[in-house]
Amino acid sequence: MGETILEVSKLVKIYGEAKGEGATTAVDGVDLSITKGEFIAIMGPSGSGKTTLLQLMSGIDAPTSGEVYINGREISEMNGDELALFRRSQLGFVFQEFNLLDSLTVKENMIVPMVLEKKPIKEMEEKARELSELFGIDAIMDKYPFNISGGQQQRTAVSRSLVNDPSIIFADEPTGNLDSKSSTVIMECFEKIVKELSTTVVVVTHDVFAASYCRKVVFIKDGKIDSYIIRKGDRKEFLNQIMDNLAVLGGRSRDI
Numbered sequence: 156m157g158e159t160i161l162e163v164s165k166l167v168k169i170y171g172e173a174k175g176e177g178a179t180t181a182v183d184g185v186d187l188s189i190t191k192g193e194f195i196a197i198m199g200p201s202g203s204g205k206t207t208l209l210q211l212m213s214g215i216d217a218p219t220s221g222e223v224y225i226n227g228r229e230i231s232e233m234n235g236d237e238l239a240l241f242r243r244s245q246l247g248f249v250f251q252e253f254n255l256l257d258s259l260t261v262k263e264n265m266i267v268p269m270v271l272e273k274k275p276i277k278e279m280e281e282k283a284r285e286l287s288e289l290f291g292i293d294a295i296m297d298k299y300p301f302n303i304s305g306g307q308q309q310r311t312a313v314s315r316s317l318v319n320d321p322s323i324i325f326a327d328e329p330t331g332n333l334d335s336k337s338s339t340v341i342m343e344c345f346e347k348i349v350k351e352l353s354t355t356v357v358v359v360t361h362d363v364f365a366a367s368y369c370r371k372v373v374f375i376k377d378g379k380i381d382s383y384i385i386r387k388g389d390r391k392e393f394l395n396q397i398m399d400n401l402a403v404l405g406g407r408s409r410d411i
């Protein structure tokens with residue numbers, strides 16, 4: 156076993172508790188440990204608590220109770236400013252909706268997080284070029300988001316998530332708005348990130364195809380971790396194993 160990079164303990168998130176009625180327990184006592192360099196998918200049917208868990212693990216939202224440690228630091232104890240700084244310098248995010256700024260070019264979108272970190276201009280330029288070449292978007296650096304495909308937009312978002320050399324990338328349904336060809340390209344980008352940059356990647360998804368690219372899949376049901384499987388053979392074999400597990404899990408849903 157390698158070094159632990161992320162650890163959550165007895166994590167709970169209850170929504171709407173203050174209002175009294177209709178409280179929802181979205182995350183219900185999750186313990187999870189993620190090793191450095193891991194490529195992990197968290198899977199479960201719609202409403203099972205995947206997005207909430209990702210938001211708690213990455214400090215986007217605060218847990219009702221429980222602890223989150225990243226690189227040995229308890230982020231669930233940090234105040235707002237500290238947390239914002241930590242997220243910006245140590246974590247990278249990719250979302251289903253790409254979340255690019257429409258008025259900025261591909262290159263400018265990539266540079267924004269480095270500007271916030273006050274990096275030297277030369278370093279920003281080099282980093283943007285390096286990542287754009289790695290992900291095959293170097294030819295569209297001066298285009299605007301509305302003039303490129305969804306797959307290209309997501310590759311821009313992936314590049315942007317990496318500019319400050321984060322130790323973990325969190326992706327929430329990164330293939331949710333993509334066709335199968337672009338989904339393949341994006342999952343191959345994550346594969347590259349793990350292999351070539353040794354970055355830890357955590358993907359939250361209900362997409363079996365996307366999950367099959369990962370090395371490990373953790374299944375979540377009703378806010379609780381149900382089980383996990385580790386990839387041993389090729390991707391197709393893993394995909395079948397994931398489907399079998401989901402059937403047992405009782406996901407059996409319209410999702411699949």
Ligand SMILES: Nc1ncnc2c1ncn2[C@@H]1O[C@H](COP(=O)(O)OP(=O)(O)O)[C@@H](O)[C@H]1O
Nearest residue numbers: 170171179181200201202203204205206207208
């Ligand atoms: N901001 C919120 N306020 C109230 N309930 C929420 C909120 N976000 C999510 N939920 C509820 O928490 C549960 C888990 O949601 P979510 O984490 O989005 O699941 P998933 O990503 O697996 O679809 C669902 O029942 C959902 O309706």
Ligand SMILES: [Mg+2]
Nearest residue numbers: 205206207328
């Ligand atoms: Mg979700």
